[in-house]
Amino acid sequence: MEQKKTEDLLKEKLKEKGLKVTHQRLQVLSVLEQNSGVHMTAEDVYELVSQECPEIGLATVYRTLQLLWEIQLVDRINLDDGCVRYEIGHLIKGDAKHNHHHLICRACGRVIPFADDLLDDLEHHIEEATGFHVLDHELKFYGLCRECRGKKA
């Protein structure tokens, strides 16, 4: 049910832009949707899509992720580990607006998700104050996780 819905949303947006519905594009979206909540690199997506669609090229995955991001179907996150990551869009997931941020430990590199909706107020404030229309945000906290705080050098 919900899966069909996202697929249709993609088809709709593609048509709107005069772009074409291809097997590859559907597959990439599908993989992302099946891994909701996972931060996937292009390579990750490539490997999974390859199972269903062995002839796909890595470049196509990159192009498709870029496209899906532009039309707001997927979110993009940068965890500073040298590669960009993608995740099915928070707008898609239905439910609440589902804001989650990331706590990145500087010692062990662990990434801890943290749910919070505080930013909604701030977004409204920004729109009023600057005229900037906010579509999405990315919030990261750097520090030391509980475990690493213990083992002080």
Next chain:
Amino acid sequence: MEQKKTEDLLKEKLKEKGLKVTHQRLQVLSVLEQNSGVHMTAEDVYELVSQECPEIGLATVYRTLQLLWEIQLVDRINLDDGCVRYEIGHLIKGDAKHNHHHLICRACGRVIPFADDLLDDLEHHIEEATGFHVLDHELKFYGLCRECRGKKA
């Protein structure tokens, strides 16, 4: 006055770790300090430092920026334009804690700084809830700037 102070802070931290005070390290810090508020790439820093210190290598700049970041003298920002940027640390700048976030326009790519201190509360909350000790954060908003909202396709 203030310049001396940051320099001394660096010397202190270096000594603490058994590292050495070099001309290059002082120069890199100095350039960053003279460009407070500017988001500089390694290349940017390299070019400026080269004026005072023509024999310096780009690799040294990278290594030094990494070091300065590790000892908390500079902040690191990623504006998703393909390169990491550095800025003199917000802890250094004296004054208030000076939190500024970034509004990134998806249409024209412009980066608009936005001052706000809302996150302090959230940081405290995180520490209490998770035991994660927050040292720094990075908050970006993606959307459309006032100008680009006008020119709708």
Next chain:
DNA sequence: CTCCTTGCAAATTGTTTGCATACCT
């Protein structure tokens, strides 16, 4: 039939690394 897309491979580009030499302490 006409463009949009794809796959492949080559090209880019920011950043890192190995190593012999030069420099702090």
Next chain:
DNA sequence: AGGTATGCAAACAATTTGCAAGGAG
């Protein structure tokens, strides 16, 4: 003196691009 830091060039890795062939509308 002894270990750290530097400069240079080569190595890397993620991402992009050119182009001819394939596929959607």
